[in-house]
Amino acid sequence: MNNLFQNNYESENDRKLDKKFSYNYQVIKNMYPKASELPEDEVRGIIRKYYQAPKGQEEQAIKDYIRQKEPEWQQLYGLDDEDKEEAENANSFWSSSDKMNIHFNKIDNLSKRKIKPVLRAEFNGEKFTVVDEDNNVYGSFRAQSGFPQFQYKGATNVADKGPIPEGKWLLKYSDIEDFKMPYDENPSFLNSWGRRRIKLTPLLSPEKRFGRDGFYLHGSYNGLGSAGCIDLGLEMPGFSRIIDAYGDDIPVTVKYKSDSW
Numbered sequence: 001m002n003n004l005f006q007n008n009y010e011s012e013n014d015r016k017l018d019k020k021f022s023y024n025y026q027v028i029k030n031m032y033p034k035a036s037e038l039p040e041d042e043v044r045g046i047i048r049k050y051y052q053a054p055k056g057q058e059e060q061a062i063k064d065y066i067r068q069k070e071p072e073w074q075q076l077y078g079l080d081d082e083d084k085e086e087a088e089n090a091n092s093f094w095s096s097s098d099k100m101n102i103h104f105n106k107i108d109n110l111s112k113r114k115i116k117p118v119l120r121a122e123f124n125g126e127k128f129t130v131v132d133e134d135n136n137v138y139g140s141f142r143a144q145s146g147f148p149q150f151q152y153k154g155a156t157n158v159a160d161k162g163p164i165p166e167g168k169w170l171l172k173y174s175d176i177e178d179f180k181m182p183y184d185e186n187p188s189f190l191n192s193w194g195r196r197r198i199k200l201t202p203l204l205s206p207e208k209r210f211g212r213d214g215f216y217l218h219g220s221y222n223g224l225g226s227a228g229c230i231d232l233g234l235e236m237p238g239f240s241r242i243i244d245a246y247g248d249d250i251p252v253t254v255k256y257k258s259d260s261w
Contacts (some may be wrong), residue, residue: 027234110245124257141235147225152260157210161226167204167253175199194219231243
């Protein structure tokens with residue numbers, strides 16, 4: 001079973017951070033390459049700053065935090081000015097189409113078009129992709145479902161552990177839940193849910209979904225998988241920007257690209 005990222009580690013610390021925080025660590029490292037030289041508590045602090053930031057200001061909050069902490073990190077961990085320049089020049093995961101692959105121009109035009117496109121989403125075990133009726137991509141996000149050892153097609157019938165069963169589901173715009181205080185001060189809650197979730201309403205019979213229900217599309221910041229929900233981790237705000245601009249329900253097709261991934 002493959003990880004969401006290739007395990008080409010720069011160091012033992014890099015490996016440990018990847019194991020601890022999974023794709024959330026990779027998002028931070030895309031923004032700040034020398035995160036691989038920081039201890040676990042410092043990386044956790046960067047991730048926490050993301051979730052403490054006001055909606056829409058997450059990227060700037062992380063940049064400001066790194067800029068503030070960098071002199072201290074240089075003294076404590078031996079980072080030099082070359083590292084700082086590398087971090088400043090690194091593409092953020094919000095704006096780099098080859099990372100989160102979100103098409104802002106299409107999203108921003110959703111509310112301006114006289115005839116609104118019909119959006120739908122597809123989840124294949126590793127990617128959650130939003131397209132319109134002409135298969136134009138609006139966003140593609142790294143995602144996972146099920147606990148790591150159960151992320152294979154044959155485990156979709158395993159309650160509370162396996163990935164979401166294949167078939168048709170529906171994200172209702174009216175089912176969006178944004179978590180406010182006191183959840184923002186509860187790291188264990190944010191670990192599992194992030195700051196937003198949307199219920200996945202089944203459009204398939206109980207028999208075809210093995211009697212399973214109660215799934216959500218949500219974020220997280222520990223990257224440890226889910227009990228069957230579709231977890232977008234730190235990339236959930238990217239999808240949120242799409243559905244917020246769209247203002248309507250989005251059907252989801254779950255079809256795994258292989259028996260295991």
